Amino acid sequence: MATLILRADECLAHDPGFGHPERAARLQAIHDSLDAQPVLGTTSRHPRRAARNELLAVHDEAHVRRIEATAGRVAVQLDPDTATSALSHEAALVSAGATLEATEAVTSGASSGAFALVRPPGHHALSDRAMGFCLFNNVALAAEHAIRELGCRRVLVVDPDVHHGNGTQEIFWRRRDVLYISSHRYPFYPGTGDLDETGEGEGAGHTVNLPLPEATNDADFLHAWQRVVDPIVSSYEPDLILVSAGFDTWHQDPMGGFLVTDAGFRAFFGLVKRWADAHCPGRVACTLEGGYNTSGVVAGVRAALDVLTGNVAPPPAIEGDVSREARAIADAARRELAGRWPALRG
16 A cells, blocks of 8 residues: 655645745645655545534634635734735645545555645644644644544654644643644743643643753654653554654754754654554554755655655664753653653653
Protein backbone atom coordinates (compact mmCIF):
# COMPACT_ATOMS: atom_id res chain seq x y z
CA MET A 1 0.00 0.00 0.00
CA ALA A 2 1.12 3.52 -0.76
CA THR A 3 1.42 6.44 1.64
CA LEU A 4 -1.27 8.97 0.78
CA ILE A 5 -0.52 12.66 0.19
CA LEU A 6 -3.51 15.00 0.26
CA ARG A 7 -2.92 18.39 -1.39
CA ALA A 8 -5.13 21.14 -2.76
CA ASP A 9 -4.55 24.46 -4.47
CA GLU A 10 -7.38 25.90 -2.37
CA CYS A 11 -4.95 25.90 0.56
CA LEU A 12 -2.67 28.26 -1.38
CA ALA A 13 -5.45 30.86 -1.67
CA HIS A 14 -5.59 31.67 2.06
CA ASP A 15 -3.92 35.09 2.45
CA PRO A 16 -3.46 36.46 5.98
CA GLY A 17 -1.87 39.65 4.66
CA PHE A 18 1.30 41.15 3.24
CA GLY A 19 4.43 40.09 5.11
CA HIS A 20 2.64 37.49 7.22
CA PRO A 21 4.93 34.52 7.97
CA GLU A 22 2.17 31.95 7.33
CA ARG A 23 2.32 32.57 3.59
CA ALA A 24 1.41 30.45 0.59
CA ALA A 25 5.08 30.10 -0.39
CA ARG A 26 5.51 27.61 2.47
CA LEU A 27 3.11 25.16 0.90
CA GLN A 28 4.07 25.95 -2.69
CA ALA A 29 7.67 25.00 -1.91
CA ILE A 30 6.50 21.57 -0.74
CA HIS A 31 4.35 21.09 -3.86
CA ASP A 32 7.25 22.11 -6.10
CA SER A 33 9.66 19.73 -4.36
CA LEU A 34 7.31 16.76 -4.58
CA ASP A 35 6.48 17.51 -8.23
CA ALA A 36 10.16 17.74 -9.15
CA GLN A 37 11.18 14.67 -7.15
CA PRO A 38 8.24 12.46 -6.09
CA VAL A 39 8.70 10.23 -3.06
CA LEU A 40 8.67 6.57 -4.07
CA GLY A 41 5.75 4.72 -2.50
CA THR A 42 3.39 7.71 -2.30
CA THR A 43 0.23 8.60 -4.14
CA SER A 44 -1.50 12.00 -4.20
CA ARG A 45 -5.07 13.16 -4.50
CA HIS A 46 -7.28 16.17 -3.88
CA PRO A 47 -9.08 16.05 -0.50
CA ARG A 48 -12.68 16.59 0.42
CA ARG A 49 -14.06 19.54 2.38
CA ALA A 50 -15.06 19.12 6.00
CA ALA A 51 -18.81 19.16 6.60
CA ARG A 52 -20.32 21.62 9.02
CA ASN A 53 -21.43 18.89 11.43
CA GLU A 54 -17.86 17.58 11.49
CA LEU A 55 -16.58 21.01 12.55
CA LEU A 56 -19.20 21.17 15.30
CA ALA A 57 -17.83 17.96 16.80
CA VAL A 58 -14.96 20.05 18.20
CA HIS A 59 -15.87 23.73 17.72
CA ASP A 60 -18.87 25.59 19.07
CA GLU A 61 -21.56 27.05 16.84
CA ALA A 62 -20.49 30.67 17.35
CA HIS A 63 -16.94 29.95 16.28
CA VAL A 64 -17.99 28.08 13.13
CA ARG A 65 -20.33 30.96 12.21
CA ARG A 66 -17.54 33.49 12.83
CA ILE A 67 -15.25 31.75 10.34
CA GLU A 68 -18.11 31.25 7.86
CA ALA A 69 -18.76 35.00 7.98
CA THR A 70 -15.26 35.73 6.63
CA ALA A 71 -16.05 34.09 3.27
CA GLY A 72 -15.83 36.59 0.42
CA ARG A 73 -14.48 39.38 2.63
CA VAL A 74 -11.17 40.91 1.63
CA ALA A 75 -9.62 41.04 5.10
CA VAL A 76 -10.88 40.12 8.57
CA GLN A 77 -8.61 40.36 11.63
CA LEU A 78 -9.59 37.64 14.09
CA ASP A 79 -6.81 38.26 16.61
CA PRO A 80 -3.48 40.13 16.50
CA ASP A 81 -1.82 37.25 14.63
CA THR A 82 -4.71 35.69 12.73
CA ALA A 83 -6.38 37.18 9.66
CA THR A 84 -8.44 35.90 6.75
CA SER A 85 -9.05 36.79 3.13
CA ALA A 86 -11.94 36.10 0.76
CA LEU A 87 -10.96 32.46 0.19
CA SER A 88 -9.67 31.60 3.67
CA HIS A 89 -12.89 29.90 4.78
CA GLU A 90 -12.73 27.54 1.82
CA ALA A 91 -9.05 26.84 2.53
CA ALA A 92 -9.90 26.05 6.15
CA LEU A 93 -12.68 23.65 5.13
CA VAL A 94 -10.34 21.83 2.75
CA SER A 95 -7.55 21.74 5.34
CA ALA A 96 -9.87 20.17 7.90
CA GLY A 97 -11.30 17.81 5.31
CA ALA A 98 -7.85 16.69 4.20
CA THR A 99 -6.90 15.80 7.76
CA LEU A 100 -10.15 13.89 8.22
CA GLU A 101 -9.61 12.07 4.93
CA ALA A 102 -6.03 11.18 5.88
CA THR A 103 -7.34 9.66 9.10
CA GLU A 104 -10.05 7.73 7.27
CA ALA A 105 -7.50 6.36 4.79
CA VAL A 106 -5.14 4.97 7.43
CA THR A 107 -7.85 3.58 9.74
CA SER A 108 -9.57 1.77 6.87
CA GLY A 109 -6.30 0.24 5.71
CA ALA A 110 -6.56 1.91 2.30
CA SER A 111 -3.24 3.68 2.87
CA SER A 112 -0.13 2.92 4.88
CA GLY A 113 0.42 6.35 6.36
CA ALA A 114 -0.89 9.70 5.13
CA PHE A 115 0.13 13.35 5.08
CA ALA A 116 -2.32 16.25 4.72
CA LEU A 117 -0.37 19.14 3.19
CA VAL A 118 -2.57 21.99 4.35
CA ARG A 119 -2.81 25.57 5.46
CA PRO A 120 -4.05 27.35 7.50
CA PRO A 121 -2.61 25.26 10.34
CA GLY A 122 -4.70 24.20 13.31
CA HIS A 123 -3.19 23.37 16.67
CA HIS A 124 -3.69 26.81 18.30
CA ALA A 125 -7.40 26.97 17.41
CA LEU A 126 -9.51 26.63 20.55
CA SER A 127 -12.98 25.16 20.67
CA ASP A 128 -14.46 28.67 20.61
CA ARG A 129 -11.98 30.88 18.76
CA ALA A 130 -9.21 31.19 16.21
CA MET A 131 -5.71 32.17 17.25
CA GLY A 132 -2.05 31.83 16.30
CA PHE A 133 -2.65 31.67 12.50
CA CYS A 134 -5.18 28.80 13.04
CA LEU A 135 -8.88 28.80 12.12
CA PHE A 136 -10.10 25.23 12.75
CA ASN A 137 -8.16 22.68 14.79
CA ASN A 138 -7.44 20.12 12.09
CA VAL A 139 -5.79 17.46 14.23
CA ALA A 140 -8.41 17.73 16.98
CA LEU A 141 -11.15 17.29 14.41
CA ALA A 142 -9.38 14.18 13.13
CA ALA A 143 -8.97 12.70 16.61
CA GLU A 144 -12.63 13.28 17.43
CA HIS A 145 -13.70 11.84 14.07
CA ALA A 146 -11.57 8.74 14.67
CA ILE A 147 -13.29 8.10 18.01
CA ARG A 148 -16.85 8.98 17.02
CA GLU A 149 -16.96 7.51 13.53
CA LEU A 150 -13.99 5.23 12.87
CA GLY A 151 -13.96 2.88 15.85
CA CYS A 152 -10.78 4.11 17.53
CA ARG A 153 -10.53 3.91 21.31
CA ARG A 154 -7.08 5.34 22.06
CA VAL A 155 -5.73 8.10 19.82
CA LEU A 156 -2.21 9.42 20.28
CA VAL A 157 -1.59 13.00 19.09
CA VAL A 158 2.07 14.00 18.93
CA ASP A 159 2.98 17.64 18.36
CA PRO A 160 6.66 18.47 17.74
CA ASP A 161 5.99 22.06 16.57
CA VAL A 162 8.16 24.69 18.27
CA HIS A 163 4.97 26.32 19.60
CA HIS A 164 2.75 24.58 22.14
CA GLY A 165 -0.57 23.34 20.72
CA ASN A 166 -2.74 25.03 23.31
CA GLY A 167 -5.91 24.48 21.31
CA THR A 168 -5.46 20.72 21.07
CA GLN A 169 -4.60 20.58 24.76
CA GLU A 170 -7.72 22.54 25.71
CA ILE A 171 -10.05 20.40 23.62
CA PHE A 172 -8.89 17.09 25.13
CA TRP A 173 -7.90 18.33 28.61
CA ARG A 174 -10.43 16.11 30.40
CA ARG A 175 -10.27 13.13 28.03
CA ARG A 176 -8.38 9.83 28.30
CA ASP A 177 -9.28 8.51 24.86
CA VAL A 178 -6.91 11.08 23.36
CA LEU A 179 -3.33 11.26 24.65
CA TYR A 180 -1.81 14.62 23.67
CA ILE A 181 1.98 14.98 23.76
CA SER A 182 3.81 18.17 22.84
CA SER A 183 7.43 19.26 22.80
CA HIS A 184 7.95 22.99 22.33
CA ARG A 185 10.08 25.97 23.22
CA TYR A 186 9.20 27.38 26.63
CA PRO A 187 8.60 30.10 27.67
CA PHE A 188 7.36 31.11 24.24
CA TYR A 189 4.13 31.76 22.36
CA PRO A 190 1.35 31.02 23.35
CA GLY A 191 2.61 30.84 26.95
CA THR A 192 1.15 27.44 27.79
CA GLY A 193 2.66 23.97 28.00
CA ASP A 194 4.54 23.81 31.29
CA LEU A 195 5.41 20.48 32.90
CA ASP A 196 2.55 20.57 35.40
CA GLU A 197 -0.13 20.86 32.69
CA THR A 198 -1.11 17.18 32.58
CA GLY A 199 -4.90 17.12 32.23
CA GLU A 200 -7.78 16.94 34.71
CA GLY A 201 -10.51 14.52 35.71
CA GLU A 202 -10.68 11.53 33.38
CA GLY A 203 -7.87 13.13 31.40
CA ALA A 204 -5.37 13.32 34.27
CA GLY A 205 -1.97 12.28 32.94
CA HIS A 206 -3.19 12.26 29.33
CA THR A 207 -1.60 15.59 28.49
CA VAL A 208 2.19 15.46 28.36
CA ASN A 209 4.27 18.59 27.91
CA LEU A 210 8.00 18.77 27.22
CA PRO A 211 8.91 22.47 27.60
CA LEU A 212 12.38 22.80 26.10
CA PRO A 213 14.80 25.74 26.10
CA GLU A 214 15.88 27.94 23.23
CA ALA A 215 18.68 26.41 21.12
CA THR A 216 17.41 22.85 21.63
CA ASN A 217 19.27 20.68 19.12
CA ASP A 218 18.70 17.23 17.61
CA ALA A 219 20.19 15.37 20.58
CA ASP A 220 18.17 17.33 23.17
CA PHE A 221 14.96 17.03 21.16
CA LEU A 222 15.22 13.28 20.64
CA HIS A 223 16.31 12.66 24.25
CA ALA A 224 13.05 14.18 25.53
CA TRP A 225 10.90 12.05 23.24
CA GLN A 226 12.81 8.86 23.96
CA ARG A 227 13.23 9.33 27.71
CA VAL A 228 9.67 10.45 28.48
CA VAL A 229 7.37 9.52 25.62
CA ASP A 230 8.64 6.08 24.61
CA PRO A 231 7.53 4.39 27.87
CA ILE A 232 4.18 6.20 27.85
CA VAL A 233 3.33 5.13 24.30
CA SER A 234 4.25 1.54 25.10
CA SER A 235 1.82 1.63 28.02
CA TYR A 236 -0.96 3.46 26.16
CA GLU A 237 -0.95 1.17 23.09
CA PRO A 238 -2.63 3.61 20.67
CA ASP A 239 -4.76 2.35 17.82
CA LEU A 240 -4.07 5.53 15.79
CA ILE A 241 -1.25 8.10 15.74
CA LEU A 242 -1.89 11.64 14.54
CA VAL A 243 1.03 14.03 14.05
CA SER A 244 0.70 17.81 14.27
CA ALA A 245 3.68 18.09 11.95
CA GLY A 246 5.24 21.48 12.61
CA PHE A 247 8.72 22.10 11.27
CA ASP A 248 9.53 25.48 12.83
CA THR A 249 12.06 23.64 14.99
CA TRP A 250 14.34 23.80 11.89
CA HIS A 251 17.71 25.36 12.69
CA GLN A 252 17.19 28.24 10.23
CA ASP A 253 13.54 28.96 10.96
CA PRO A 254 13.01 32.71 11.49
CA MET A 255 10.45 32.20 14.28
CA GLY A 256 11.64 29.12 16.13
CA GLY A 257 14.94 29.37 17.96
CA PHE A 258 15.59 25.60 17.90
CA LEU A 259 18.48 23.89 16.09
CA VAL A 260 16.83 20.75 14.70
CA THR A 261 18.12 19.44 11.35
CA ASP A 262 16.81 17.00 8.77
CA ALA A 263 18.53 14.21 10.75
CA GLY A 264 16.43 15.20 13.76
CA PHE A 265 13.28 15.13 11.66
CA ARG A 266 14.11 11.65 10.35
CA ALA A 267 14.88 10.38 13.86
CA PHE A 268 11.60 11.76 15.22
CA PHE A 269 9.52 10.14 12.49
CA GLY A 270 11.52 6.98 13.03
CA LEU A 271 10.17 6.94 16.59
CA VAL A 272 6.62 7.53 15.31
CA LYS A 273 6.94 4.71 12.80
CA ARG A 274 8.33 2.37 15.47
CA TRP A 275 5.36 3.13 17.74
CA ALA A 276 2.94 2.52 14.88
CA ASP A 277 4.63 -0.72 13.86
CA ALA A 278 4.30 -1.95 17.45
CA HIS A 279 0.72 -0.88 18.15
CA CYS A 280 -1.16 0.23 15.01
CA PRO A 281 0.73 -0.68 11.82
CA GLY A 282 0.25 1.83 9.00
CA ARG A 283 -2.04 4.03 11.08
CA VAL A 284 -0.09 7.32 11.08
CA ALA A 285 -1.75 10.45 9.71
CA CYS A 286 0.21 13.72 9.65
CA THR A 287 -1.10 17.24 9.12
CA LEU A 288 1.08 20.26 8.43
CA GLU A 289 1.36 22.85 11.18
CA GLY A 290 4.11 25.50 11.42
CA GLY A 291 7.43 26.01 9.70
CA TYR A 292 8.37 29.38 8.21
CA ASN A 293 11.57 28.64 6.33
CA THR A 294 10.72 27.01 3.01
CA SER A 295 13.82 24.79 3.10
CA GLY A 296 12.83 23.63 6.57
CA VAL A 297 9.25 22.65 5.72
CA VAL A 298 10.42 20.84 2.60
CA ALA A 299 13.08 18.98 4.59
CA GLY A 300 10.54 18.06 7.27
CA VAL A 301 7.84 16.81 4.93
CA ARG A 302 10.31 14.82 2.87
CA ALA A 303 11.85 13.31 6.02
CA ALA A 304 8.40 12.25 7.23
CA LEU A 305 7.43 10.71 3.89
CA ASP A 306 10.79 8.99 3.40
CA VAL A 307 10.57 7.35 6.82
CA LEU A 308 6.87 6.44 6.64
CA THR A 309 7.32 4.81 3.23
CA GLY A 310 10.45 2.96 4.36
CA ASN A 311 12.58 4.59 1.66
CA VAL A 312 15.04 5.96 4.23
CA ALA A 313 16.01 4.39 7.51
CA PRO A 314 16.05 6.84 10.43
CA PRO A 315 19.50 7.42 11.94
CA PRO A 316 20.33 4.79 14.59
CA ALA A 317 21.63 7.52 16.87
CA ILE A 318 21.89 11.30 16.93
CA GLU A 319 25.36 12.77 17.17
CA GLY A 320 26.11 15.22 19.95
CA ASP A 321 25.79 15.39 23.69
CA VAL A 322 22.47 15.96 25.38
CA SER A 323 22.57 19.19 27.37
CA ARG A 324 22.25 19.21 31.14
CA GLU A 325 19.11 21.35 30.85
CA ALA A 326 17.39 18.93 28.45
CA ARG A 327 18.20 16.00 30.73
CA ALA A 328 16.79 17.88 33.72
CA ILE A 329 13.55 18.68 31.89
CA ALA A 330 13.08 15.07 30.80
CA ASP A 331 13.72 13.81 34.34
CA ALA A 332 11.29 16.37 35.76
CA ALA A 333 8.63 15.30 33.26
CA ARG A 334 9.06 11.69 34.30
CA ARG A 335 8.60 12.61 37.95
CA GLU A 336 5.54 14.73 37.16
CA LEU A 337 3.84 11.90 35.27
CA ALA A 338 5.04 8.85 37.18
CA GLY A 339 1.88 8.70 39.29
CA ARG A 340 -0.18 8.02 36.18
CA TRP A 341 2.39 6.09 34.12
CA PRO A 342 4.24 3.44 36.22
CA ALA A 343 6.70 2.85 33.38
CA LEU A 344 8.25 6.23 34.22
CA ARG A 345 9.12 5.31 37.80
CA GLY A 346 12.74 4.80 38.71
